[in-house]
Amino acid sequence: MPESSAKYDEDTARSTERAYLTPEITQQRMATLQALALRYGQRVLDIGVGPGLLAQDMALLVGATGKVIGIDNAAAMVGIARKRCADLPQVKVDSGEAQKLEFPQHHFDAVVCTQVLLYVTEVEQALAEMRRVLKPGGRAVIVETDWNGLVLSSNFPDLTEIMIQSWDAEVASPNLPPVLQPMLKNAGFGGISVSAIPVIVASCVRGNYAHSMIQQLSHCAVKQGRVTETEARKWKEDLYQKHRDDAFFYCINRFLFTASAF
Template sequence: MPQNSKNSALEAKELERSYKLADIVKQRQHTLATLALQPGEKVFDIGCGVGFLAHEMAFLVGKSGQVIGFDQNPQMIIHAKKRCEDLPQAEFYEGDAAQLPAEDQTLDAVSCTQVLLYVKDVPNVLSEMRRILKPGGRLVIVETDWRGVVLNCADDALTNKIFSAWDSTVPSPNLPVHLSPLLKKHGFSQIQVEAVPILNTEYTPSNFSYDMMKWITKNAVKQGVCNEAQRGIWLKELEERERTGSYFFCVNRFLFSAKI
């Protein structure tokens, strides 16, 4: 398998595992409650990943509705199709969020969760979302502010460097602070935002931050911010904090809702 396909397959496998965690399930339920999908509605999930959200949406819109999931990673589409194989109202396509494969004003709702931080031209995607939504159509976006992480760690200097390196891996690491005015500029109204914190006071594999800390530090080593030995010491401290009951991690995801 070529390296790129290998990475894409690995990303899809990781998402299958990590997006089943209770922290993320809770966020998904919050997203669905805000979208308030009705039977018969047509909804588009941009950057659908392995299709967890689309799967739940398909039950809500029912057989008379339609869920279209869309992702740039073909491996995600394979997982999503498998997840929804018994749900003919769910369809999945590969492609880029920059060009949404839908006619003007044909969607009742659009969701885009944890995707825009990876997108280079966010205003263009917002224009596309607006284009495909019917008048009165609803939009839900979920994004993380990676600059607002709270972590109990002795080595503040190294921690800051590790998170700065993480920040630099995506075009929009703190999009939430810019999103409301951007949505307004692109013709959305009734814009509301809620914080959806991920708070972990235990450093265990069942919590979101457990794997995140490993990925974030792996990236720091890759970017030359620290070496493997320093990474090991930093991660060991988190394990020690788990043993002594002093582990504390919090990051906010922000759920935006808006209408046309």
């Protein structure tokens, strides 16, 4: 796989923004903010800033004397995040790569990286970079998903399995959570804790998080030739019908890691 596969173009960036504005993902953002425990005047780096929703929230917490730097390797995302944070002078958004941070060492009080490392091949390098730019005692918060844990109410579990395999093949590091703790230790972090944030979605409507993921999974499976268009439609129609019958169920755990730079 390329270093950062599944690059975000304008359309996927916009649909991610829509999905990330939903209550389920907003709740994840609230948990991330709580774990960061930012204080007024602090300097924080958001790696893979995406649509800038977290950056915007963090800016209010660090205030006018603080600084939020967001980096992303997708131009479409940089554009969306810049626009969102245009009225917040303490926010700066630039192009950048998680594996090669263009900042001096010990520069930040906190570093946050949510739903980004799955796209990164050189995860060890990205963690080493986070450690390098953090001040001693600084805090890293990482949120990642293991798609093997997807629970979905489908009449076609075999197709669901193929969809998950297709997504795993699409991204560079799809199953990080079970191995992230030792990787953080090796990168020089301590005081590591992990908690799960269940994302439970009981409806499947255009624009919501579950609908968006179902589209992405089936798109990958068709593109990779693992299922036909007809099979993908059958899988999706069953899920939409479940929604109409008030029987839709989608749950995936996000894993939130907090670690300190020693």
